[in-house]
Structures are given as structure tokens and as C-alpha cells.
Amino acid sequence: MLNRRILRVKAFKVLYSYAENPDLSLKEALASLDASCEATRDLYLYMMAAIPALTAEAARRIEAARGKFNPTEEDLHPRMKFVQNGVSALLEEDPDFARLLEKKKISWANNDALVNSLYETLKTREYFQKYLKADTSSLQEDVRLWQHIYQEEFEDNEALTAILEDSSIFWADELAYVLGTCIRSLEEMGRTGRWNLPPLYQSDILAAQGKPADSDRDFVRKLVTASYGRYAEYSALVAGSVSKWDQDRLYTTDTVLIVMGLTEAETFPEIPVKVSINEYVEISKYYSTPKSRGFVNGLLDRLIKEKGLL
Secondary structure, eight states, X not given: OBOHHHHHHHHHHHHHHHHHOTTOOHHHHHHXXXXXXXXXXXXXXXXXXXXXXXXXXXXXHHHHHHTSSSOOHHHHSOOOTTTTOHXXXXXXXXXXHHHHXXXXXXXXXXXXXXXXXXXHHHHHOXXXXXXXXXXXOOHHHHHHHHHHHXXXXXXXXXXXXXXXXXXXXXXXXXXXXXXXXXXXXXXXXXXXXXXXXXXXBHHHHHHHTTOOOOOHHHHHHHHHHHHHHHHHHHHHHHHHTSOHHHHTTOOHHHHHHHHHHHHHHHHOTTSOHHHHHHHHHHHHHHHSOTTHHHHHHHHHHHHHHHTTOO
């Protein structure tokens, strides 16, 4: 589930916390790293749980309409295709899915307003109405609908973002990544007719497929451990590589990214240096200033060459 790009981001956040709070021990940092990794899969479970939650909302409304004092013909004979969608049925009937939600206390029960709003929006969508009106019915058709919902309704939803921020400090900026994982899970459900919990690390998925893969968990823990050990030396190297005037304007985020890039180049010689540099430049686009991309790229490249790591 977690690839090396997102693992580098998680390692960056841990090392940034250390840069801001030098009293943070390596043991505490690694514990935070592990919690952050597991939290991403918890977010995945939360977003998958939206399927039965929205399906239940549709069923509730149908029953309420049937119970009206003067129900219309449509109230009495509604289209049941969405309420009976096979994806929700597979999740609701899966004992492992239910057990995980209960164990981790993951539920949409306290987010009725969001579920209501999502369903109201869904009813107005052309793709949803087309799905309801189609004469055919299949699990693959249901899968395509839910994939469409994940692509269209969740990522820029302000109410959902607010809930995620309140629920976990780790969830705020990982929604887009998790939605991609949900869409892949739906595709697999369409092929196999069942749900499976994704392994936590991408390397675990490759290993299960019989492909050789170094442990991503070992990679990210080794990266954090080595960056801790080198931080004082490498951050001083970064500061000494810019003018005194620029030292006062040096962003902690940039320093941390360059320290990590140097550490990775030294600790993992099997990874092409250009790949490592590009990874930290990409992270700088999202977590630092507009000028950081060029600064991180240029200084990291120069320092790696000076240390003979290229």
C-alpha cells in the first residue's frame, strides 16, 4: 500500500519534528513513524466504510418515502439498484472488514450530515442517474460507479477534509493517495468478488506476487535512523554552504530535505542518486516555499558531488 514516495514524506515529517524539537528521541521518532504508516491504512478503511454508509442512507430514504402519508408512485416503486449494489454487500458480509472497523473504532455513524450531503450531491450527478436507469446490473457495473464516486466526490470536499483533520493528525494530507488505493481495491473486488485488506507496504505486495523486493519498512526506518545520526553534521554542512545572509533565510524544511537526500545517497548506494534527488525536490514542492525546488535541487546535487557520492 505505502510506496517509497509516501514513506519519504513520512520520514521527512518525523525528521522535521526532530529539527524543531531536538529532545525528540529516536525511539519516539520511530514510534511516530510506525503510527503514521498504520494511520494511512486506517484512513483507507474509513474511506472504504463510506460505501455501506452511503448505501444505508439511500435505503433509509427509500423507506422514509414509502412511509409518507401520500406516497407517490415513485415512492412506492423506487429504483433499488444502488441500494442493492454488490460492492456494499461484499463489504457488509465480510467478517474481516467488520472486525477491523470495530477493532479500530472506525465508523461514519457520527458524520450523518456529511453522509446526507454526499448523497444529496450524488443524486444530482449525471453518471449516477445513468447508472440507476441502466437495464443491466452487475458487480462490475457497481464497481465502476463507486470508482466514479471516489474520483469525483471526495478529494475536494471541504466537510470531509475538516472531519479528517479532526480525526487524526496523520490524515490531513493523505486523502488523495488513499483514494487511489480505494479505487484499486474496488478494481480487485470486481475481478475476484471479494475484499482483501491491502498489505501495509508496497514491498509486501510485490513479495506476495513472488517478485524480489527489499523491505520498504526497513528502508524507511533505516532512513530515519541514519538521518538522525547525521543531522547535526549535515545540517551544519548545509548552513556552511550558503552565505551568512542566506543562513538567516534558510528554511528548516529545506535543510531537512537536503539532510535526508545526503543521508539516502550515503546509506542506500543501490538507489540511483538522481532518483533520490528528484524525490526530495518533489517533496519540496508540497512542503516548502516556491523557490525551494531549485534550492534543494542545486545544493543537494552539489553536496552529493563534493562528498563523492555521485
